Amino acid sequence: MGKVLARIFQIVEEKGGLPGRLKLAEKMGITRQQAGEIKDRAALVKRAKKTASEILDLPVDDLLK
Numbered sequence: 001m002g003k004v005l006a007r008i009f010q011i012v013e014e015k016g017g018l019p020g021r022l023k024l025a026e027k028m029g030i031t032r033q034q035a036g037e038i039k040d041r042a043a044l045v046k047r048a049k050k051t052a053s054e055i056l057d058l059p060v061d062d063l064l065k
Contacts, residue, residue: 004064005035008048011063015056029050 009032013021025031028048030038038044050059 002035002038002040004040004045005030005038006032007064008025008045008052008060009035012052012055012062015058015063018036020055023055024052027055 009021009024012024013032016023020030028035028051036050047065049060
């Protein structure tokens with residue numbers, strides 16, 4: 001289901017630790033578990049990438065490849 005969203009959460013946790021992951025969950029309004037269960041809708045993935053990039057201060061797109 002939400003493979004891209006789940007991967008974004010994983011990247012944020014790897015690079016920003018638990019505080020980064022919690023900040024992403026708070027700003028996105030979904031948990032890491034929910035990210036793996038919901039459908040990867042284009043608008044949601046775009047918003048998650050933007051939010052994660054802001055949290056980590058680096059482009060998440062580069063890390064998804």
